[in-house]
Amino acid sequence: MIFEVSVLDRRCIDKLVSQEVLAVRVSGFIPSSLALDIAGQLMDCGLCEQKEDGEAVLPGFSFDKVHEQPELIDRYFEQAPACIAALRRCCAPYLSPVDTLRCMLDETWPAGSHLQSMDGRKMLAGLPRILKPDMCFLARQDVLEPRRPRAQPMRQLACNIHLSVPENGGELQIWQHLLGDEKFDALRDGSPGIDPILLGEPSVRLKPEPGELVIFDSRLLHAVSPGEGSPHMSLSLFIGYRGETLPLTCWS
Numbered sequence: 693m694i695f696e697v698s699v700l701d702r703r704c705i706d707k708l709v710s711q712e713v714l715a716v717r718v719s720g721f722i723p724s725s726l727a728l729d730i731a732g733q734l735m736d737c738g739l740c741e742q743k744e745d746g747e748a749v750l751p752g753f754s755f756d757k758v759h760e761q762p763e764l765i766d767r768y769f770e771q772a773p774a775c776i777a778a779l780r781r782c783c784a785p786y787l788s789p790v791d792t793l794r795c796m797l798d799e800t801w802p803a804g805s806h807l808q809s810m811d812g813r814k815m816l817a818g819l820p821r822i823l824k825p826d827m828c829f830l831a832r833q834d835v836l837e838p839r840r841p842r843a844q845p846m847r848q849l850a851c852n853i854h855l856s857v858p859e860n861g862g863e864l865q866i867w868q869h870l871l872g873d874e875k876f877d878a879l880r881d882g883s884p885g886i887d888p889i890l891l892g893e894p895s896v897r898l899k900p901e902p903g904e905l906v907i908f909d910s911r912l913l914h915a916v917s918p919g920e921g922s923p924h925m926s927l928s929l930f931i932g933y934r935g936e937t938l939p940l941t942c943w944s
């Protein structure tokens with residue numbers, strides 16, 4: 693169910709897209725002390741203001757927001773380069789772990805990996821997320837493709853580089869379900885996601901460590917349980933997979 697490694701390699705992608713595993717854990721993707729330092733810097737840099745839904749936004753926001761509010765599309769693309777630069781600035785003198793991940797994906801995947809563009813414009817990749825104690829992510833499925841009829845068929849993987857984790861709770865839960873829109877909307881009943889209580893036992897439950905990279909198929913229902921103690925901070929992005937001989941792409 694879970695593939696555990698200490699170095700990212702192509703098997704991590706292969707096993708997820710073939711559904712041999714439901715989650716990949718790359719422990720020590722960055723050293724835990726570095727993860728905690730970067731978490732502190734992101735808190736202090738003043739750019740990480742926290743939204744209601746837990747998304748901490750540098751100048752940018754995730755493309756999901758554009759689906760909800762299509763009038764934001766130009767702003768998304770205008771802010772993308774500034775957002776990538778702001779994350780780099782907040783991590784300095786360290787490298788942004790998102791840049792390290794983007795490089796390693798290119799090195800490990802035979803056809804390479806690059807930043808996703810859409811209609812000739814580069815997307816952003818790498819958004820900090822802060823879940824304060826007691827906040828959770830209700831169960832959701834993240835799917836870019838059906839809302840993009842012209843897009844090539846694609847599998848979407850969620851990547852989270854965990855920086856700081858709560859002492860208790862803050863577990864990622866994954867259910868092996870793909871709900872249709874109607875069923876999903878009925879179960880969420882007006883809230884942004886489904887209450888995990890309604891879904892029964894998840895197939896995967898894992899508690900990330902600082903510095904760990906966790907990757908999973910974002911189309912599967914997933915949630916993060918509320919934490920106690922330190923805030924849960926991570927850097928998140930998606931990987932698009934379109935086949936063995938095609939490049940991977942990254943965006944947030």
Ligand SMILES: O=C(O)CCC(=O)C(=O)O
Pocket residue numbers: 829834850851852864906910914915916926928929
């Ligand atoms: O923090 C996590 O592990 C999950 C975040 C999430 O929902 C996602 O990356 O799509």
Ligand SMILES: [Fe+2]
Pocket residue numbers: 832833834850910914
């Ligand atoms: Fe998600």
